[in-house]
Amino acid sequence: MSDLLANLNPPQLQAVTLPPVHALILAGAGSGKTRVLTTRIAWLISTGQVGPHGVMAVTFTNKAAKEMTARLSALVPINVRGMWIGTFHGLCNRLLRAHYREAGLPQTFQILDSADQLAMVKRLLKNLNIDDEKYPPRELCHFINAHKEQGVRAGQAEVYDHYTQKRVEIYAEYEAQCNREGVCDFAELLLRCFELLQRNEPLRTHYQQRFRHILVDEFQDTNKLQYAWLQLLAGGGARLFAVGDDDQSIYRFRGAEVGNMRDFERDYCADNIIRLEQNYRSHGNILAAANAIIKYNRERLGKNLWTDAGDGEPIRAFEAYSDIDEARFIVDEIRELVRDGVPATQCAILYRSNAQSRVLEHELFTKGVPYKVYGGLRFFERQEVKHALAYLRLLGNPDDDTAFLRVVNFPTRGIGARSLENLQAAAHQMNSSLYNAAASLTGKAGQTVGAFIRLVETLRQETEKLPLPEIIEHVVEKSGLAQHYRLEKEGQERLENLDELINAAATFVDDEGAIGEGGALASFLAHASLESGEHQAGEGQEAVQLMSVHAAKGLEFDIVFISGLEQGLFPHENAVSEGRDGLEEERRLMYVAVTRARQRLYLSCAQTRMLHGQTRYCTASSFFDEIPEELLLKLNKKAAAPAPTWGGYAAASSEPVAGGLRVGQSVEHAKFGLGVIVATEGRGADARVQVNFGGGAGMKWLALEYAKLTPV
DNA sequence: TGGGAGTGCTTTTTT
DNA sequence: AGCACTCCCA
Numbered sequence: 158m159s160d161l162l163a164n165l166n167p168p169q170l171q172a173v174t175l176p177p178v179h180a181l182i183l184a185g186a187g188s189g190k191t192r193v194l195t196t197r198i199a200w201l202i203s204t205g206q207v208g209p210h211g212v213m214a215v216t217f218t219n220k221a222a223k224e225m226t227a228r229l230s231a232l233v234p235i236n237v238r239g240m241w242i243g244t245f246h247g248l249c250n251r252l253l254r255a256h257y258r259e260a261g262l263p264q265t266f267q268i269l270d271s272a273d274q275l276a277m278v279k280r281l282l283k284n285l286n287i288d289d290e291k292y293p294p295r296e297l298c299h300f301i302n303a304h305k306e307q308g309v310r311a312g313q314a315e316v317y318d319h320y321t322q323k324r325v326e327i328y329a330e331y332e333a334q335c336n337r338e339g340v341c342d343f344a345e346l347l348l349r350c351f352e353l354l355q356r357n358e359p360l361r362t363h364y365q366q367r368f369r370h371i372l373v374d375e376f377q378d379t380n381k382l383q384y385a386w387l388q389l390l391a392g393g394g395a396r397l398f399a400v401g402d403d404d405q406s407i408y409r410f411r412g413a414e415v416g417n418m419r420d421f422e423r424d425y426c427a428d429n430i431i432r433l434e435q436n437y438r439s440h441g442n443i444l445a446a447a448n449a450i451i452k453y454n455r456e457r458l459g460k461n462l463w464t465d466a467g468d469g470e471p472i473r474a475f476e477a478y479s480d481i482d483e484a485r486f487i488v489d490e491i492r493e494l495v496r497d498g499v500p501a502t503q504c505a506i507l508y509r510s511n512a513q514s515r516v517l518e519h520e521l522f523t524k525g526v527p528y529k530v531y532g533g534l535r536f537f538e539r540q541e542v543k544h545a546l547a548y549l550r551l552l553g554n555p556d557d558d559t560a561f562l563r564v565v566n567f568p569t570r571g572i573g574a575r576s577l578e579n580l581q582a583a584a585h586q587m588n589s590s591l592y593n594a595a596a597s598l599t600g601k602a603g604q605t606v607g608a609f610i611r612l613v614e615t616l617r618q619e620t621e622k623l624p625l626p627e628i629i630e631h632v633v634e635k636s637g638l639a640q641h642y643r644l645e646k647e648g649q650e651r652l653e654n655l656d657e658l659i660n661a662a663a664t665f666v667d668d669e670g671a672i673g674e675g676g677a678l679a680s681f682l683a684h685a686s687l688e689s690g691e692h693q694a695g696e697g698q699e700a701v702q703l704m705s706v707h708a709a710k711g712l713e714f715d716i717v718f719i720s721g722l723e724q725g726l727f728p729h730e731n732a733v734s735e736g737r738d739g740l741e742e743e744r745r746l747m748y749v750a751v752t753r754a755r756q757r758l759y760l761s762c763a764q765t766r767m768l769h770g771q772t773r774y775c776t777a778s779s780f781f782d783e784i785p786e787e788l789l790l791k792l793n794k795k796a797a798a799p800a801p802t803w804g805g806y807a808a809a810s811s812e813p814v815a816g817g818l819r820v821g822q823s824v825e826h827a828k829f830g831l832g833v834i835v836a837t838e839g840r841g842a843d844a845r846v847q848v849n850f851g852g853g854a855g856m857k858w859l860a861l862e863y864a865k866l867t868p869v
Numbered sequence: 870t871g872g873g874a875g876t877g878c879t880t881t882t883t884t
Numbered sequence: 885a886g887c888a889c890t891c892c893c894a
Contacts, residue, residue, distance in 0.1 A: 218883065246884045270884080343884045378883095411882065510880050515885085532882085569870065687884060707881045729880055746881080769879060770885040 186752035187438030305344035365393025376401030440469025576602035717754035
């Protein structure tokens with residue numbers, strides 16, 4: 158016990174040993190948030206205040222849930238296995254599986270991932286004869302998800318114009334189709350679980366009384382529905398322990414409501430707010446920069462990180478001539494650091510958008526520096542894996558049209574678009590699934606589709622008694638998938654991934670042991686949907702880490718490079734154009750990026766950058782101005798004179814149009830102020846230039862004959 | 870059916 | 885620029 162609480166600082170100790178009250182823990186970056194969370198659970202259990210059975214801990218990512226489970230089991234000698242520790246979606250899935258009947262779902266209901274959802278919406282639009290240009294499927298998905306995340310069903314949606322009217326109708330159709338097929342998208346897991354508890358009093362009471370302590374990680378990332386779900390579960394006297402950092406809220410764009418923290422404060426615990434402000438990660442200068450930046454945000458709950466680790470090194474700033482030049486600088490620095498003994502895995506290059514990784518990768522590759530890029534296609538999202546899963550889904554639930562369409566003609570078996578159109582029409586008319594409607598097809602289509610149906614039936618019979626990994630092996634082979642990839646030129650890797658899928662199933666069976674409702678196959682499919690898998694190869698290699706700032710949240714490195722710090726890129730122009738809220742979110746993003754660094758932080762920008770196939774002329778990010786000068790060490794003292802190493806491009810296109818005005822030239826306009834010429838057109842009297850005046854006047858085309866531009 | 874050409878989009882992302 | 889997606893033809 159004393160061991161458990163040893164080495165906690167006073168606020169940490171206070172948070173961990175709080176009596177059974179609602180509490181909000183404002184945990185700054187690197188302040189030991191996960192430690193407090195897990196120790197709190199361990200303390201509650203080991204002091205006998207609650208059994209493992211009475212605790213629920215909710216996170217956002219599987220990774221966080223796993224880490225919490227691992228750390229908890231190291232702290233208390235209990236079996237952590239059966240505890241309700243997981244993601245919002247994972248826990249809702251668990252609850253819905255246990256009460257599928259009450260929730261109105263088939264026992265083996267499947268989970269649609271975002272790609273499946275998109276496919277379903279597209280299919281729906283086609284069936285309903287709706288123009289997908291006027292109603293873009295992606296937008297519709299967002300519309301549907303946003304409504305579900307607000308807890309709003311199609312029937313309750315607000316309609317304020319014709320366009321929305323139509324979108325709500327599509328939403329309603331989508332709901333109906335999901336119900337017909339017995340599938341749930343991600344948001345549906347939460348909403349359905351919420352509605353189930355709300356509607357079903359005995360069930361609600363049961364869980365309300367069961368969970369005495371509910372702990373939430375990354376509370377600033379919760380959306381409306383998640384908060385409502387928590388409130389509902391806590392309605393029977395459970396204590397909510399919310400840990401979060403409003404300064405690290407960077408997921409507004411996908412529905413996170415920072416406002417939930419304020420609401421939580423109001424709704425539950427005006428008196429029990431604890432701030433964890435001592436940072437154990439970064440040196441003083443890094444924290445000073447982070448604090449200075451985030452201070453520009455308004456409406457913060459207020460927090461100031463400090464450390465007793467000393468100031469450390471100054472923050473290194475570098476202004477490159479081009480993105481290529483920037484990459485060269487970063488890679489050279491890394492090579493030097495590695496030569497000096499810094500492990501490559503402790504060097505991270507962060508960027509605002511993934512497109513920026515290309516140039517960096519190119520340079521790393523050229524110089525022979527091993528690197529690993531995070532983000533991108535994950536294991537369970539690979540097409541061959543999704544194909545295999547689709548066959549498996551059909552075994553469990555033939556009504557799953559998404560799965561049906563995915564593999565009905567893959568590998569090809571002569572079922573063309575025409576046959577499928579007929580089939581979809583028939584299904585629509587019979588109000589049944591495609592699988593069911595197949596029997597009604599006549600002629601050639603009837604034969605080919607019939608053969609497919611028989612294939613699935615045969616597969617189901619043959620695999621009925623087999624253990625999970627063998628089911629998959631059998632299906633992969635007999636469906637023709639394996640043969641298809643054997644014959645494909647580049648199919649080797651795909652075959653390996655299919656083998657890996659079988660391995661994953663074997664591991665899953667070993668790990669999970671107890672198989673939930675609906676059998677091993679259903680559990681595994683849910684697992685595949687909910688955990689798309691950090692199943693990436695090349696783990697543990699000595700490699701430089703490349704990732705977006707978002708992806709870096711929660712991680713830390715000795716050396717961090719934040720690249721592309723240019724106005725319009727970081728802060729991103731789309732965010733800036735959203736106004737103050739947008740800019741503030743960018744600032745939080747910058748705050749997250751800065752606080753990833755333990756020892757040394759590099760900030761870099763480029764004067765020109767290739768973006769969307771065009772050279773852009775950039776000014777340094779406004780975030781540079783928000784960092785006190787004395788914290789910065791400017792690495793390129795050489796003035797920003799036209800570079801001899803100008804990367805080769807851009808020079809040609811920047812011939813002066815008149816009076817020495819050329820692309821890249823900074824100019825001043827009497828009305829619009831300072832700007833940079835980004836494009837030119839014509840010569841002499843007809844010459845026009847496009848000038849970027851930044852936030853104020855924006856982009857303007859000006860005729861040189863009339864507009865007075867002074868080079869600066 | 871399948872591939873080649875043409876078209877359009879392009880912040881961040883977990884479940 | 886690079887990628888995904890569609891369309892059209894052999």
